[in-house]
Amino acid sequence: MTSIERPASPRHTRQRAEIRQAVEEQEGFATAQEIHDRMRHDGSGVGLATVYRTLQGLAATGEVDAIRTPDGQVAYRTCSPGHHHHLICRSCGRTVEVSIPSLEAQVRALAAEQGFAEVEHALEFYGTCTECARA
Amino acid sequence: MTSIERPASPRHTRQRAEIRQAVEEQEGFATAQEIHDRMRHDGSGVGLATVYRTLQGLAATGEVDAIRTPDGQVAYRTCSPGHHHHLICRSCGRTVEVSIPSLEAQVRALAAEQGFAEVEHALEFYGTCTECARA
DNA sequence: TTGAAGATGAGAATGATTCCCATGAAGATT
DNA sequence: AATCTTCATGGGAATCATTCTCATCTTCAA
Numbered sequence: 026m027t028s029i030e031r032p033a034s035p036r037h038t039r040q041r042a043e044i045r046q047a048v049e050e051q052e053g054f055a056t057a058q059e060i061h062d063r064m065r066h067d068g069s070g071v072g073l074a075t076v077y078r079t080l081q082g083l084a085a086t087g088e089v090d091a092i093r094t095p096d097g098q099v100a101y102r103t104c105s106p107g108h109h110h111h112l113i114c115r116s117c118g119r120t121v122e123v124s125i126p127s128l129e130a131q132v133r134a135l136a137a138e139q140g141f142a143e144v145e146h147a148l149e150f151y152g153t154c155t156e157c158a159r160a
Numbered sequence: 161m162t163s164i165e166r167p168a169s170p171r172h173t174r175q176r177a178e179i180r181q182a183v184e185e186q187e188g189f190a191t192a193q194e195i196h197d198r199m200r201h202d203g204s205g206v207g208l209a210t211v212y213r214t215l216q217g218l219a220a221t222g223e224v225d226a227i228r229t230p231d232g233q234v235a236y237r238t239c240s241p242g243h244h245h246h247l248i249c250r251s252c253g254r255t256v257e258v259s260i261p262s263l264e265a266q267v268r269a270l271a272a273e274q275g276f277a278e279v280e281h282a283l284e285f286y287g288t289c290t291e292c293a294r295a
Numbered sequence: 296t297t298g299a300a301g302a303t304g305a306g307a308a309t310g311a312t313t314c315c316c317a318t319g320a321a322g323a324t325t
Numbered sequence: 326a327a328t329c330t331t332c333a334t335g336g337g338a339a340t341c342a343t344t345c346t347c348a349t350c351t352t353c354a355a
Contacts, residue, residue: 035332038333058311071335072335074313074336078334097311098310112276123274128263128266131263136287141290144287145286149282150271150276150279150280151279152279153276173303174351192343209306209343209344
C-alpha cells in the first residue's frame with residue numbers, strides 16, 4: 026500500500042481559501058480547469074497546478090465531491106455530507122443529490138455472494154432537466 | 161444533434177477480425193493499449209490507432225462493453241447482451257456480470273420525480289475477489 | 296476487373312493532468 | 326518580533342491516453 030504522504034492538517038493559505046470559495050459558489054460540477062478559468066476571470070492569480078492539487082486534497086478529505094464525467098475529466102462540487110449520488114443535467118449542469126438506500130444493501134449482498142471484499146461503487150446519472158428539455 | 165457518420169456496416173478486414181478476437185480472448189476488461197500490446201506480442205502488426213478506432217466502433221454497436229476505469233482510462237470487454245453492471249476485482253481484473261433490476265426501476269422513478277429525461281447511468285463495482293484477498 | 300468509398304498505420308497533434316524546482320509564505324520556537 | 330523549518334505555490338516542462346492527418350492500401354459492389 027503506497028499512499029502519498031499528506032500533511033495531517035494543510036496550511037491555511039490565501040489560495041486554498043480562494044479555491045474553496047470558488048467551488049462553493051458554483052452551481053453544479055466543474056473541472057479544475059473551469060474553476061481555474063473562473064477564478065482568473067474574477068481577478069485571482071492562483072496557478073493551475075495549485076488548483077489541481079488543492080481540489081485533489083479537498084476531495085481526499087471529503088470536503089468536496091469528485092466525479093469522473095463521461096468524457097473522462099474529473100469534476101468537483103461542494104456537497105452535503107454522507108453517501109449519495111448525483112443526477113446531473115447534461116446541458117446545464119444542474120445537479121440534484123439523490124440517495125438510494127436499497128442499492129447499498131444490494132451491493133453488500135452481491136459482494137458477499139460473489140466473495141468480493143471492500144467493494145466500492147461510483148454511480149452518477151446523466152439526463153436532461155426540464156428547463157433544458159424545453160430548449 | 162451532431163452525430164458522427166458511421167457506415168451502416170463496417171468492412172470486414174483482417175485487422176478488425178484480429179481485434180475482435182483479441183477482446184474475446186481476454187479475461188476481464190483491458191484498455192486499447194493493453195489489447196494492442198498483447199496483439200503485438202502475439203505477432204500482429206495492427207496499428208494502435210486502428211485498435212482505438214475499432215474498439216470504439218464495437219462499443220458503439222454494443223458488440224463489446226466499454227467502461228471508464230477509476231483512473232480515467234477506457235477499458236473494453238466482450239459481454240453478454242442486455243443491460244448489466246460489473247463487479248471487477250481491483251487486483252486481478254476478474255469480472256462478474258451482475259444485474260440489479262430494482263435499480264433500473266428506481267432510476268426511472270427518480271428521474272421522473274426530478275423532471276429529468278433521457279437519464280443514463282454507468283455503475284461499476286470495484287472490489288477484491290476471494291483469491292486476491294488471500295494474497 | 297475496376298473504381299469509389301472505406302480502412303489502415305505512422306507519426307504529429309491535442310488536452311488533461313502531473314512533475315520539477317526555485318521561490319515565497321505559514322506556523323512553531325525562541 | 327526575529328528566526329527557522331517545513332510546506333505551499335506557480336510556471337513551464339513532461340506525461341500519457343487518445344485523436345487527428347493523410348498518403349497508401351483494401352474491400353466490395355458493379
